[in-house]
Amino acid sequence: MTAVEVRALVFDVFGTVVDWRGGVAREVSRLLGPGVDATALADDWRERYAPSMERVRSGDLPWTPLDALHRSSLDDVLASSGLGDVPAEARDELVLAWHRLDPWPDVLPGLGRLRREFVLAPLSNGNVALQVDLARRSGLPWDCVLGAEIVRHYKPDPEVYDSAPQLLAVPPSSVVMVAAHLDDLTAARARGLRTAYVHRPDEFGGRVVPPGSDPEADLSVASFEELAEALGA
């Protein structure tokens, strides 16, 4: 993959750009107090993420933005954790934990370099308002917000990957999908995008150990700064 062919980079966000586990646990502690195992609750909530989107992907549910799926799965998490008495307002506020996640330390320096050369956009399952909140909170320098809500399909539906070159008006092969998850990259490659794997060993706090590299990807890196270096930015 030579830098001269790349026009745009699109990013998975939860786990790749931001630390969802640490951020959600912090907000759970803040809102529900020290008596709750905040990390366990974050993990439980995240485990319901893929199944909740699968209900939309399968047609069981009509298009539903991620905030609403998070709200619904939170009810299940709280019920199964003996926390059924958490009031509705606190639940609504907890959903906004996903709007208040911190980027990994290498993200802002790396994106700052990449943005000088390439168009940058999130291509996440998170809804537009969530991406706007994350970006405003941390200064993520996106050129625009792409992703699931724009096309009303969740990854790994092909419509999401196709929308990036289409809306940026460039060939699929000039767009790099950047993600810490092999399945996201596999689906992106199937639609003609280039792929860069980012190793994020702390995403699951050691519960799941991601591979050090993706042999199928055009690039495997350990940080966004290394990605910038590899792309000559």
Place this chain on the structure above:
Amino acid sequence: MTAVEVRALVFDVFGTVVDWRGGVAREVSRLLGPGVDATALADDWRERYAPSMERVRSGDLPWTPLDALHRSSLDDVLASSGLGDVPAEARDELVLAWHRLDPWPDVLPGLGRLRREFVLAPLSNGNVALQVDLARRSGLPWDCVLGAEIVRHYKPDPEVYDSAPQLLAVPPSSVVMVAAHLDDLTAARARGLRTAYVHRPDEFGGRVVPPGSDPEADLSVASFEELAEALGA
């Protein structure tokens, strides 16, 4: 309109944020040389803008991004101007004139103030890639790109106005549509958005004199700095 209720501002772009006439004429001169009346060509091209979108709005054409409509109407402009021998590559390059327009002088200072308090996005008939190019060229500090291509409808179709509060996850009454054109603001009000009229006397170089204010709008201002002042930003 009190500042505390406003959450987001969405902007018409051609004429409101950027000077399309001066920018297109500059690019026409650069690409076609001094023998062409560049300003007349810019005006002729712009006159075909609304009718070309009307073909999509009426269903006569399927969804077509603005770049493609511009390319098609340019062919008509050149044919009717005795410039039928302009080669295809120059035509493709001329279409990109619309990606290289300068903002009015008050725009960057005004948006810089507004962005501290409010979410900002273009809500234009220009396609996403065009908005990204304009923003990167001049440093327009958008939080995301909204508009026609996202919903595959051209203004004044209601879907475009509805998409702003929907994608930003805020009530319509907390979104302000900012435009230099009364019809845009009328259509936005019909969907529950608030409206701010910006007086841009130079948009048409004196050929059309816009009104000094819009009595129906929540605000009428002469610059984005005045808009920031009025909203307490």
